[in-house]
Amino acid sequence: MNARNELERLLTLVEYGRLDQLAPAQIAEIERLLNHDPALAERLAGRIPPLDRAARLAPQPSDDEWQRVWNNIANAAAKAPAGTPAGARTGAAAAVPPPTHSLVNLWRSAAALAACIILVITWRALGPSLPGGQVRPALNAQIDSLQVFGDRTGIIVSAGDGEAFPVIWVMDNEGV
Amino acid sequence: MFRATPAARVAFFGLTLAGLAAGAPSALAQDVEVTVLAIRATKSNNDVSPELRDIAAQLRKQFQYTGFKLEQRRAGRTALEKVHTATLIGPYSAEITPTAASERTVQLKCQLLRRDADGKKTAVLRSTVTVEKGRYQLFGGPSLGDGDVLIMAVTGK
Structure with missing residues (x-):
C-alpha cells in the first residue's frame, strides 16, 4: 500500500466518522496535510461532522416537549426545601457555596453567645455568692x-x- | 424567604431571656424577684462566708453560734400570689409567695417545710412579713444535726 492509498484510506475513515480507528499520529498527519493542501481541505469541507450527522439522524424534541421539560424543572425547584441551595435544586454543579451559608454561621455564633449569656445568668441565679455584697x-x-x-x-x-x-x-x- | 433554623430559634430564645434577666422593660415588670438564702450556723468553727461578715458579727452576740456559712442561694422571679419554691439544705425547703409590693416594700408569705423520712413534707413555720425591698428577714433554729442549725434569709424586690 503506497502513501497515496494509505492517505485515501485515512480520509475515508474521517469521512465516515470512524475516528476511533485512527491513531493519534495518523490524526496529526491528516491535520498537517489539510493545513498544507487546500484541495484536500476543500474535499472534506463539505462533509458533515460525524456528531452533527448523528444528531440530525435522531428525532429532535418539539417545542412542546421542550416546554414540558422546562415546566418539570420549574415544578421540581418549587417543591424543593427552601434551605436547599439553588445549585442542588437545578442539578447544577455545587461549586458555588449555598447563599445561606454565611447567614447560618452568623446565627450559630449568635446562638453560642446566647448560650454563654444564659450560663452566666444561671450561674448568678444559682450560685451561692451575692454580687451585691453583704446580706443586709x-x-x-x-x-x-x-x-x-x-x-x-x-x-x-x-x-x-x-x-x-x-x-x-x-x-x-x-x-x- | 428566610426560615428560622434551630440555631436561630435557640439564639432568639437566649437573647430574649437575657434581655428579660437584664432588667429590660417587659411584661414581667410587676413580678417580684424572690431570693432565699440557706445559711448553716455552727458552733464547731469560726468560718464566716464573706457575704455574711456584717450580719454574723451581730448574730454572734445574740446566739451561741460562731460559724455562718452561706450554702445555698435560690433566686427567681415570680408573680404576686404565685409560689416560689426553693430547695434548701438538709431536709428543708421553702415556699415563698409575694402577696403585695409597693415602691419600697414587699410582703412575703414564707413557709419553711421539712421532709420526713418517708418523703412527706410538713410545715415547720409559716409567717407573713413585710420588708424593705432587698433587705432579708431571717428565720432560724431548725436543726441540721451535729449541733448545727438552719438560718433561712428571705427577701424580695
Missing part, C-alpha cells in the same frame, strides 16, 4: 403573722446593736 437584714420588718407547727416553739428575737432587726427563731425539739 430587714431593719423595719413588719411580722404580720407567725405560725409554728409540731413540737416546736417560735420566738422573735431582736438582734443587732444600733440598728436592731428581728429574727424569727424556732426552737426545734424533734431532733433530726
Whole structure:
C-alpha cells in the first residue's frame, strides 16, 4: 500500500466518522496535510461532522416537549426545601457555596453567645455568692403573722446593736 | 424567604431571656424577684462566708453560734400570689409567695417545710412579713444535726 492509498484510506475513515480507528499520529498527519493542501481541505469541507450527522439522524424534541421539560424543572425547584441551595435544586454543579451559608454561621455564633449569656445568668441565679455584697437584714420588718407547727416553739428575737432587726427563731425539739 | 433554623430559634430564645434577666422593660415588670438564702450556723468553727461578715458579727452576740456559712442561694422571679419554691439544705425547703409590693416594700408569705423520712413534707413555720425591698428577714433554729442549725434569709424586690 503506497502513501497515496494509505492517505485515501485515512480520509475515508474521517469521512465516515470512524475516528476511533485512527491513531493519534495518523490524526496529526491528516491535520498537517489539510493545513498544507487546500484541495484536500476543500474535499472534506463539505462533509458533515460525524456528531452533527448523528444528531440530525435522531428525532429532535418539539417545542412542546421542550416546554414540558422546562415546566418539570420549574415544578421540581418549587417543591424543593427552601434551605436547599439553588445549585442542588437545578442539578447544577455545587461549586458555588449555598447563599445561606454565611447567614447560618452568623446565627450559630449568635446562638453560642446566647448560650454563654444564659450560663452566666444561671450561674448568678444559682450560685451561692451575692454580687451585691453583704446580706443586709430587714431593719423595719413588719411580722404580720407567725405560725409554728409540731413540737416546736417560735420566738422573735431582736438582734443587732444600733440598728436592731428581728429574727424569727424556732426552737426545734424533734431532733433530726 | 428566610426560615428560622434551630440555631436561630435557640439564639432568639437566649437573647430574649437575657434581655428579660437584664432588667429590660417587659411584661414581667410587676413580678417580684424572690431570693432565699440557706445559711448553716455552727458552733464547731469560726468560718464566716464573706457575704455574711456584717450580719454574723451581730448574730454572734445574740446566739451561741460562731460559724455562718452561706450554702445555698435560690433566686427567681415570680408573680404576686404565685409560689416560689426553693430547695434548701438538709431536709428543708421553702415556699415563698409575694402577696403585695409597693415602691419600697414587699410582703412575703414564707413557709419553711421539712421532709420526713418517708418523703412527706410538713410545715415547720409559716409567717407573713413585710420588708424593705432587698433587705432579708431571717428565720432560724431548725436543726441540721451535729449541733448545727438552719438560718433561712428571705427577701424580695
